[in-house]
Amino acid sequence: GAGVSQSPRYKVAKRGQDVALRCDPISGHVSLFWYQQALGQGPEFLTYFQNEAQLDKSGLPSDRFFAERPEGSVSTLKIQRTQQEDSAVYLCASSPPTGNTIYFGEGSWLTVV
Amino acid sequence: AQTVTQSQPEMSVQEAETVTLSCTYDTSESDYYLFWYKQPPSRQMILVIRQEAYKQQNATENRFSVNFQKAAKSFSLKISDSQLGDAAMYFCAYRSRNNDMRFGAGTRLTVKP
Numbered sequence: 001g002a003g004v005s006q007s008p009r010y011k012v013a014k015r016g017q018d019v020a021l022r023c024d025p026i027s028g029h030v031s032l033f034w035y036q037q038a039l040g041q042g043p044e045f046l047t048y049f050q051n052e053a054q055l056d057k058s059g060l061p062s063d064r065f066f067a068e069r070p071e072g073s074v075s076t077l078k079i080q081r082t083q084q085e086d087s088a089v090y091l092c093a094s095s096p097p098t099g100n101t102i103y104f105g106e107g108s109w110l111t112v113v
Numbered sequence: 114a115q116t117v118t119q120s121q122p123e124m125s126v127q128e129a130e131t132v133t134l135s136c137t138y139d140t141s142e143s144d145y146y147l148f149w150y151k152q153p154p155s156r157q158m159i160l161v162i163r164q165e166a167y168k169q170q171n172a173t174e175n176r177f178s179v180n181f182q183k184a185a186k187s188f189s190l191k192i193s194d195s196q197l198g199d200a201a202m203y204f205c206a207y208r209s210r211n212n213d214m215r216f217g218a219g220t221r222l223t224v225k226p
Contacts, residue, residue, distance in 0.1 A: 033213060037156070042119075042204055042216040056213055089156050093214075100146045100165070102214050104158035 002026065004105035006092050012111045013082045021077045021108045025094030032075050033102060034067055035091040043091055049075060082112045115140045117207050119217035126195045127225050133180075134190045134220045136205030147181065147188045148206040148214070151199075161203070164188065192222075200224045 005024040013019050025032050031050055035043035036059075045059040051072035060067070064082075069075040079086055089107040116139045126132035138147070149161040164172045164181050172179050176196075180189045192199055202221050208214040 035216075042218045043158075045213050045215060048213045091156070091158065093158075100208060100210075101148070101160060101163060102208070103160075104150075107156045109156075 004092055004094055004103055006090075006105040006108050008108060009106065010109045010111075012113060015083060015112055016081050017112075018078065018080050019082055019110060021079075021090050021092075021110070023075045023077070023092030023094075023105060025073065025075070025092070026096075026103060028096060029094035029103075030072075030097045031095045031102075032069060033093045033095075034075070034077050035093065036061075037089045037091055037107070039088070046077070046090075079110075082110075084112050086110060087112045115142075115145075115207050115209065115215050117205055117215050117217040119205055119220050121220045122218070123221045123223070125223045125225060126192070128195055128197060130195055131191060131193045132195055132222065134192075134203050134205075134222070136188045136190070136217055138186050138188065138205075138207045140186065140207065140209070142209050144210050146208045146210075147179075148208065149177070149179070149188075149190045150204045150206060150216075152202040152204060152219070154201075158204070162190065195224050197224050197226060 007022045034046040037043045047067045048056040049069045064080045066078045091107045093102040093104045095102045145166045147164045151159045162174045176193045202219045205217040
């Protein structure tokens with residue numbers, strides 16, 4: 001498709017399990033963003049890539065969270081030793097080199113039990 | 114860091130009437146972008162309208178318009194002729210030039226038939 005694609009759409013993880021969330025941005029989009037959205041709240045910034053460079057990771061809540069974009073296209077958000085407070089929707093977004101609008105995927109819903 | 118404040122957790126409007134959602138932001142920058150996104154229960158973020166800070170003219174998209182007051186750092190969204198399909202969470206967002214985007218906490222809009 002032509003939009004931002006995220007997988008898996010839904011993930012149930014046992015506490016302590018590691019998870020990996022994938023984002024496939026729109027082709028040609030240079031910037032890629034990850035957001036965490038807890039129930040009833042607005043999206044909270046996690047991290048930002050320009051091509052393969054991670055320019056801002058100030059929003060990652062702990063060292064259990066790690067994001068990469070090795071070839072400047074697909075990105076993976078990894079959460080190690082998941083905890084219940086990690087339950088949220090993880091939104092990925094991308095934007096083109098010259099545009100100012102960010103386009104969002106449908107999100108990955110993570111539930112930690 | 115920039116902050117975005119939406120002071121109305123919930124708003125309600127009668128079908129066909131007009132409603133205004135409030136947003137204020139804090140920044141020391143002079144060049145930036147402002148957005149309103151709509152988020153239905155599916156969690157897909159849908160762009161409603163955007164405004165470049167250097168433009169004095171308020172943006173308009175069909176039934177949606179903004180009142181951008183740069184000096185007051187205010188960016189409200191007016192929805193005219195409200196429709197049942199407008200019911201959703203609405204998020205105000207700020208993006209500095211070529212940088213990440215920050216969101217407010219959201220306003221839940223209910224449309225009464």
